Amino acid sequence: MEDLPRPIPNPPVRFMDRLRAFMRAKRLAYRTEDSYCRWIRDFIRYHGMQRPEDLTTRHIDQWLSHLVCDRSVSVSTQKVALNAVVFLYRQFLQLDMDTLQFQRALKGRRLPEVFSHAEATKVLSLMTGPTLLAASLMYGSGLRVMEARDFECATWILSGDR
Missing domain, CATH: 1.10.150.130 (Tyrosine recombinase, N-terminal domain)
Known part of the structure; x- marks a missing residue:
């Protein structure tokens, strides 16, 4: 893992x-x-x-x-x-560094892609079980994917369906 x-x-x-x-x-x-x-x-x-x-x-x-x-x-x-x-x-290494002078990446403004409420509801209606729960929590509370995955793993362990 x-x-x-x-x-x-x-x-x-x-x-x-x-x-x-x-x-x-x-x-x-x-x-x-x-x-x-x-x-x-x-x-x-x-x-x-x-x-x-x-x-x-x-x-x-x-x-x-x-x-x-x-x-x-x-x-x-x-x-x-x-x-x-x-x-x-x-x-x-505990070594001193001189001033760095490298080519910096340009800031690219990227607008985030966000589902509309109708699109989110449609996607959620296709899910069931722990996946629905994790996706609903992500949508409703702003959880990240890894946080939802950890939650889903914890739910699976607590449910005893191993």
Whole structure:
């Protein structure tokens, strides 16, 4: 399951294992740990598997600009990637960073797509059981998909229908 933290060897020897152990000691959420590790791994691979200690802020600028120019990531995606490498250098490696000067993603205004009341009612009328309950809660209270999924899992466990 993707929500369960990966086991880390004791003592952690490999770089990513040491990084994960450090994040867990800082009590970061597992989703943050997983996201940061993915971005840091991407950063390291982009620079030919060089050790992060040997890379400079110029390398960080190149990678962050690459994300925007070549991979067309959004503003928020670039910010998460930036936060991951800043965490890596400032917190984990305890190295100072010069001022970053990378190509920033452009803010794209995207209007959210929202069901009308009639459309939502029509979709809800096609559902039954826990799915209807979760979807109704999402629609009525603004729950996110993961929150509704967690609620649905809890309902399933409490119902004893395992």
